Amino acid sequence: MLVIGIAGGTGSGKTTVVHQIMSELPETEVGIISQDSYYKQNDHLSFEERALINFDHPRAIDFELLTQHIKQLKEGKNINQPVYSFVHHNRTDDYVLTHPRKVMIVEGILILTNPELRNLFDIKIYVHADSDERLIRRLKRDIAERGRDMNEVLSRYQNTLKPMHEQFIEPTKAYADIIIPNDTYNTVAIDIVRTVINEKIS
């Protein structure tokens, strides 16, 4: 199994890059694990308390479960990938049965911050986009898809997103084997990654 880690700030285009990479690869050969599925379960907190969580700090992620799941996939075992709700700020009761594939792509803002998880990646990719571009994309996406309003996104950006990006996420660029500039759609970089994957799975 080839395990590819794709990191980068929020709105940099990680999910888009993953879908572009997968679009011309055989569906049965490639699987996705999203770090967002591994936000910690916070049933003991009220909605208002959960909304105050700093979701851009590594402590918000259940790295133990994420690492364990990648190891199980590498051993050829199925996993139950949790399903997260951005509307409720909590894990749902649902799971997605995820089978091991020849190529597993793990994507998320903080995946390169955890040494044990980082060591499980055969290829580490960092998707880069300028911060103003990321904020604009995030604003549009969170209002359209994640049940947020402009004030919520902007205050989260000022209070946690920007400082956490600078402290934890941007520095992990140093671990990347490949950096994809993604201020505009980067078809050349996507083709290169696809070629590398095709070589491994052929």
Ligand SMILES: Nc1ncnc2c1ncn2[C@@H]1O[C@H](COP(=O)(O)OP(=O)(O)O)[C@@H](O)[C@H]1O
């Ligand atoms: N290169 C790009 N140019 C313009 N918009 C983009 C680009 N890449 C992604 N987007 C858009 O930006 C938003 C955030 O992208 P997404 O892939 O969800 O980012 P991430 O997973 O890194 O948070 C989405 O609405 C997506 O369509």
Ligand SMILES: Nc1ccn([C@@H]2O[C@H](COP(=O)(O)O)[C@@H](O)[C@H]2O)c(=O)n1
């Ligand atoms: N309840 C939550 C949990 C996380 N977030 C934000 O999601 C971002 C990570 O997801 P991307 O798809 O953008 O990489 C992260 O910046 C968290 O702030 C949230 O808004 N609500």
